[in-house]
Amino acid sequence: MSKIALITGSTRTPRVGTDVAAWVLDVIKSRPEDKLQVEPLSIADFNLPIYDEPVMPAMVPAMKQFTKEHSKKWSEAIQSFQGYVFVIPEYNGSMSGATKNAVDYLYNEWPGKPVAIVSYGTQGGERANKHLSESLELVMKMKVAPTKVTLAFAPGTDVFAAINEGVLGEDTRKAWTEAGHKEKILKAFGEVKEILEQ
Incomplete structure (x- = not known):
């Protein structure tokens, strides 16, 4: 059975990324017929400093x-999976530095593998999604799922709860469901599955 890593890109404390990733994982697991093993993987758990190796990743x-x-x-963990779903925040109009750094740590572990991208933020993280997609597809030679999921927090107290407390509010969960984001996540995950089966 193929293994898919659900990668949480945020490393800040507190971080709502953990709640967002858990919500995405619940959505994916709601369709057990996909028969893929999905495992959470948090970049924060690897304590990666800014790239500090004396060798270029492409040489390894x-x-x-x-x-x-x-x-x-980090290399061993990524190498053990056949596909990925990134769950990433948008910081200042792009992906977080931690996400970019973690991707850049490796090279030969990525090419040819399928990946879906789910971004989140006050406006959904569209630019972070786009930038990571370009990096993974054009540089790392990955097969990026066409369906991009962008999740915007519900306005008001949910935004402050997400940013200041790392909590995903109920209004946001409801809004995402009503906006059809669960279906988009399943579509993107289905595209990852289709690529694996090619």
Whole structure:
């Protein structure tokens, strides 16, 4: 059975990304007939500093090896999956630095694998979604699912709860459901599955 990593891109504390990723995972698991093993994976758990290896990621493993334990663990984790769903925040008009750094740590672990992108933020994270999609498709040579999911927080107290407390509010959950975002997530995940089956 193919394994899919559901990657939480935010590393700040507190972070609503954990709640968003859990919501996305519940949506995906609502359709068990897909028969894919989906496992949560948080970038924060790997404590990756700004890239600090003396070798270029593209040289690993053919010519060089990673020297730092955090690099080795991140590489091994990503290598163990056949596909990915990124759940990422938008910071200042793009993806978070932690997300970009984690992607850039590796190279040969990514190419040819399918990936879906779910972004979130006060306006849905469309620019973060676009920038990560371009990086993964054009540079890392991944197969990016055509359906991009952008999740905007409900206005008012939910925005402050998300940003200041790391809590995904009930109004936001309801709004996402009513806007058809569950169906979009399932569509994007289905595209990942289709790529795996090719």
